[in-house]
Amino acid sequence: MSGPMNRPIGGAMNAPTQRSKDFRGSALRLVKRLTPQRTLTAMVLLLGIGGIAIGVIGPRVLGHATDLLFNGVIGRELPLGLTKEQAVEAARARGDGQFADLLSGMNVIPGYGVDFAAIARTLLLALGLYLIAALMIWVQARLLNVTVQRTMVALRSDVEDKVHRLPLSYFDTRQRGEVLSRVTNDVDNIQQSLTMTISQLLTSVLTVIAVFVMMLTISPLLALITVLTVPLSLLATRTIARRSQKLFIDQWRNTGRLNAHIEETYSGFTVVKTFGHREIAEKKFSELNGDVYRASFGAQFLSGLVGPATTFIGNVSYVAVAVVGGIQVATGQITLGSIQAFIQYVRQFNQPLTQVAAMYNTMQSGIASAERVFDLLDADEQRPDPVPPTPRAQPFAGRVEFEHVEFAYRPGTPIIEDLSFVAEPGSTVAIVGPTGAGKTTLVNLLMRFYEVDEGRILIDGVDIADMDRHELRSGIGMVLQDTWLFGGTIYDNIAYGRPDATEAEVIEAATAAHVDRFVHTLPDGYETRVNDDGGNISAGEKQLITIARAILAQPRLLILDEATSSVDTRTELLIQLATAELRRDRTSFIIAHRLSTIRDADLILVVEAGRIVERGTHDELLARRGEYWAMVNA
Template identity: 50%
Template sequence: MMGPRPGGPAATKAEDFRGTVRRILDLLRRNPLRLASVVGFGVLMVAGMLSIPTVLGHATDLVIEGATADGLDFAALTRMLGLAVALALATFAITVLNGRTIAKLAQDMAFELRADADRKISALPLRYFDSRSRGEVLSRVTNDIDNLTQTVGQVTQRIVQGLLFLIGVPIMMLTISPLLTLVVLLTMPLTVIAARVIGKRSQPRFAKQWATTGKLNGHVEEMITGHQLVTLFGRQEQGAARFKAHNEELYENTVRAQWVAGLLGPAMAFLGSVTYVLVAVVGGLQVAAAVLTFGQIQAFIQYTGQFSNPLNMLAGMFGQIQSAVASGERVFEFLDAEEQRPDPADAGTELDAVHGKVAFEDVSFRYLEDEPLIEHLWLSAEPGQTVAIVGPTGAGKTTLVNLLMRFYDLDAGRITVDGVDVSTIERERMRRRIGMVLQDTWLFDGTIAENIAYGKPEATREEVVAAASAAHADHFIRTLPEGYDTVVGAEEGSLSAGERQLVTIARAFLIDPSILILDEATSSVDTRTEMLVQQGMVALRQGRTSFVIAHRLSTIRDADVIVVMEHGRVVEQGDHDALLASGGAYARLYEAQFAQPAVEETPAGA
């Protein structure tokens, strides 16, 4: 692929914590029934847990009254204790049901996010993937989604429970002692301040942690896919050094994030201890003054614990929550990425019978605004012609056919097929008429027959075999253990590079395209196979317009038109003999490629 590959943007700080949280809540609201069930179960669970301290407080008062009066009312005490046990069992059962509901809610969100990510990948322009490593994109679609949804599953119940406690506990406290309730609530501003201060310091660190995770994954993916070259050039130590640098950066960012977030737990514990001491002192004085009973102060102290437990629990998960929000931010950034420009509303032109006249009319294009690549290019191909495009690396050869395929939109000018502007044709309709074979072979995990039929899934086995025969791939396929049913994949090593290329060429044969694009299509095959493929290409090109990008000039000598490009411009065009005779850019390329170095004879005895 021709063009710049600048590094993708990496998050360095939290851009919108609240906005990200709101979007996470919006995702949860996509399943209102389960979300309502979570809230409903939470209300029942908290109601049961709030009732238990009051019941136990009454039981304590019965015991104290029995010790100071005529005797203990065992029947009343038994009823109170039985009620407490029943409430505890009911609360346990509701908690179990709620946990299962939350697990389904979180996985529903994960399912929808993955589906959204899959749809997004199909809608993103090629420019997006050119500017980012595959490992970075993969990290957002897998690691960040998993981190987000797993954390949502773990904290949703606790958050719902905590919010209900923060509402219900003060109400129960007020029924016992407004004065003690005021003492407890006085510590709340300190808690909020601590959470805000620590949160502002930790969130940027979690954003850096997950951005570094993406860089590390990108490096690992590169080292795995390029393992042979890394080994060949002895770059293991350099690769290990880069991995170490990324790993150390991830280690440092993670430690800093977790350490800062971990400060909230001790801070909450300290404030809880202060609150407990104040309640014990003031409550003891009220018991001594006979304002409260022992059972009431016992219940109030339990409520104090219930009030601080959700805060302490959330403080303990604070780092995990911050990490999930950072992941959510990266996921939403991916889902919000600018999609390829939609087809115009009037892009309904149908190409029923394509003759193959292709014209580039004053076309200009650049990847970056300040770096022109193709400027004011004019080029035409008549129906059935084979147009070879040659030139030095970076001249814009591959970019030219990418523009024809509408992988990129033009900055100026237009491209026509049979006189019709391709921008007025739906991309899918346009691409159905074009066959493309790239230098880099791509096979998905499946059988050879399925790979050949990728562009025409409804093809019969006879059609698949015919296409393979035309590409001179039938013979080697039949020698495989399972023939056409042999399973191959993206990293399958059972096929040579040349054999994999023949499969992709057969794929192009099968769809019977009107326009053919060959981007170094024979560069991976041996000389004998190349001759066979060239013979097949001659048959395939009959009646079809073909664009052939080649560095090996021997493969395009019979082209009808050879176009020589330099710096995004057509500097020469003509047939092989005419261009050689002109002594221009093509002749220099040809001479440089085929000239034999002179061998000087060394005099005897020298």
């Protein structure tokens, strides 16, 4: 093989060191993705404001019910016929100043007991307010869920579109499991984080504001005492978050590395077992799994300290309010119902802060995943097609010309140097040479998987750089050494070459590729299902299916890259017969180590170190007794 030897060895282990992440910038960028749902977002905000505003009135109403009850109890003990002022003076006259202060702050009528009817009306009002608030919050949660789901649908669509715009070099320098982790695990984690945090964050912020306003209406002094603890909570949260943020980034980076190792091990499980690398694979898994464990444990442990820290600070303010509030009630500055309502407000004020702190680990985890997804979305894309692209003749006539082509996967390490040749329409060009000579790179350039650094590649006189990639590739058929079958039936795998083909055309292509011969020996025939990697059929049968797929596609240009390297001699003969029919009247490029497959080629190119060292027919090259002659003898 020449391709993989030429490409940079990819993988997360060789990826560049991850740069310092912008937590705030990524969070704002994630929130901005909600803007297409601005109408729903506005409704969510309005419902949240309304529900919380109504909900925070409840403690004040309940406090009024407590005042009615307490006023009735005290009033029943006072002589009937006195005014409140007279009762206060009488208490002071007998030296009970503390009771007089308490009485002065109450709305009591001496001689009258508890007004249970008024209390019932007050409680019903509170119940109604709570029901309305709950309904509004429920509707808000439903709309918020719709908003988040629509946002995630758009994000997944953007990621999918981005993957198709990325150059092949992006995937060559990263393990597949690492990329899969970004487009699956990280996106799912963002969704869960948004669902959990946005609702909680929005509710918490609105609750804190509304509760603070209500506390000010009761006692500015107590409100000030409560607010003084907020900076301490924020300081504790910020201190812990700075330490845990890096660990969350490490957690998801290590998760990607672990997924990459698992994907590679499972996809090459037969190779691992054959060469006895089970212990090595398990050791590598244990190391990567340990990295995930340490990062995850550290991140969760540190972020888990935020909740207890803020709860402790909140309890300090709760104690201070209880002490100062008790003094104010005793001195008649506020009523018992008011201090009861205020204590409820303190709990409501501290609870959102504690909840935000408790779910801060979820938010940090989501932002860490968002950074990884945004990193993918910001990756350099392949060069866009010209607008409009140069139209090509339909179909290709098939003349291919390389003009002084130069290319390097890495700057300063050329793979192809000043390479020029012409393939006439309908001819067969064979490319031979040692591993790493650049043979597969030539066809990658022809398919525009990579762009040439210098020179041009022309098809029918048109530079392929000026063509639409889809139009270019739709006219080229490829049969590679590494066959690819998807999970489905044999019929579906062949029909993939031309989805609009009729059943008769699929069977005809299968017959031409000698697939029909072995399909009838299978229990379900063409409906036999194959695994994702085709593991339940032989390598030769897989190769014949891919040839049938290429025959069905009816391309004008054909590329055969080591198509017979992994099959037995009998299957090789079948493949040669199939490809001979496939190559009829088509310009074909054959890359092969087995020289028996290229003897009848119209042009043989001998490539070494990215240069053509010999060219000619089989007989002409043998007569020169050069590199090709040495390869044949070897």
